[in-house]
Amino acid sequence: MIELVKTLTSLNGPCGYEHEVAYFIKDYLEGKADEAVIDSIGNVIARKKGTKPGPTVLVTAHMDEVGFIVKKIEGNGLLRFEKLGGHDDRILLAKPVKVLGENGIVDGVIGTMSAHYVKFDDPSKVRKHSQLYVDIGASSKAEVQELGIEVGTPITWGTEWKMTGPKRKEVIISKALDDRAGCAVLLQLLNELQGEDFAGELIFLFAVQEEVGLRGAQTAAASLEADAAIAVDTTAVSDTPEETMDQSLRLGDGTGIKVMDFSLIVHKTIKNLLVQAAKTNGIPYQLEVFPGIGTDGGAVALSNKGIPTGVLSIPSRYAHSPVEMVSVTDLTATKDLLKAFVLELDQTASFAF
Known part of the structure; x- marks a missing residue:
């Protein structure tokens, strides 16, 4: 997955100009997903059917960078x-x-x-x-x-990808980790599901123009029918010494399970399912309440008749800068929790309010 992050962040795709990223992802999906298309505004949408009956779950990350x-x-x-x-x-x-x-x-x-x-x-x-x-x-x-x-x-x-930090606690420094790191999580999930038994169907949405108003996800989700959704994005930590930091979310302490941001109050059932999956599988997590951010989860939750939506947040320092930083530990925890959530679903899964 680290190589995926390196490759994805080396691509250039600011808002509205995600072409290089979109075509890379579509090509990467060939032979792994059952189908993959680029829609009229540039979203990449792929589907992967499981081996057993079950719910349809939309997983999404955005391709654009500031x-x-x-x-x-x-x-x-x-x-x-x-x-x-x-x-x-x-x-x-x-x-x-x-x-x-x-x-x-x-x-x-x-x-x-x-x-x-x-x-x-x-x-x-x-x-x-x-x-x-x-x-x-x-x-x-x-x-x-x-x-x-x-x-x-x-x-x-114009900055380049780097890794630093002590062994087993490495961090990645790069432009565009928001949200190519999330895209890497989705692609790695798809890789690890090859040959796995899972229930239902997964829809993968790699969205455009998130940074200018959640536009790609809003457009795509309006035509996608799903029983539940999980958005994967980075989020700003508060663990540095500035006086405004409250130490509520820390780099290296695990994936963030969103509770609330300005775009979404997370569906309680989805949040609880994610927390339970983290506890059952020993995956480190942090609960996130941060009104200073929004994600494509906010757009997806309001689409169609409403889709129960959760968000997994990859903790990040220096967001929207040329030197964004994420922990490999947190990146892995995010992928592991998303995979655990998917594999634990069956045809009895309920996302009721």
Whole structure:
């Protein structure tokens, strides 16, 4: 699964431009799922039937990553940009980016003034993203256009995947762990179900445009009939020393079983089934109450006549930055709990209110 995370995070797919990720996942599903399609807005939807009668369960993760988009090309070759998804303006300065031009990837950096000028500036000032620019080394608008870059060209972080930490407590540092880590969990689940007896049918939904309003999941789930659903996404931990952190969710302490966020109050029956599966199988877990986040689970729960929905959260530090961090232990616990949940279902399974 670690190799899957490495591969998936190396792909570029900011909101609305998930093509590279979607086609990789669709190809990966060949021979593993019973069917796999890309719908009209880019969601990848696959099905895997079990060997016994049982419920239909939708499992979902989103493919998009936060990024940027070219808004204007200045006469001197600098690129003004707009955000795709949520960003903290305080972390933008001097970060490497990749501009996804029509002629190929162009490396760049979000510019900042030299430290030598700080004494002439207000060092406490945080400039808004609308005041910033991407520098790709071009000196004119014509040079930018020759590189295949125009207004509307997407941009993503330019950082690379890394692993660090002590043995058996390794962490992954990368862009796009939100939510390629969740996509890796779903793909690994499918891998491990090959040859396994399980009941019912699984629908795998790899959704687009989660970071700009849960759009892909909302669109797809409206036409998918399921008895229950589990969304897998990352969530922000609160275990670092900043004064706003409350130590309620920690990196390395297990998967998060969602209780509530701003998009969803988790269906109590689903939450209890997940907790029981974790206890039965000795899988480390944490209960998560965090109103500062939302997931595709919120969109799925409201689709059709309402789908009982739970969420498994992969704890993450530095979310929506170029150096997101997740624990391999938590990643594995998330996959193990999702698998245990699926394997323990049978035709008597009830998700009643």
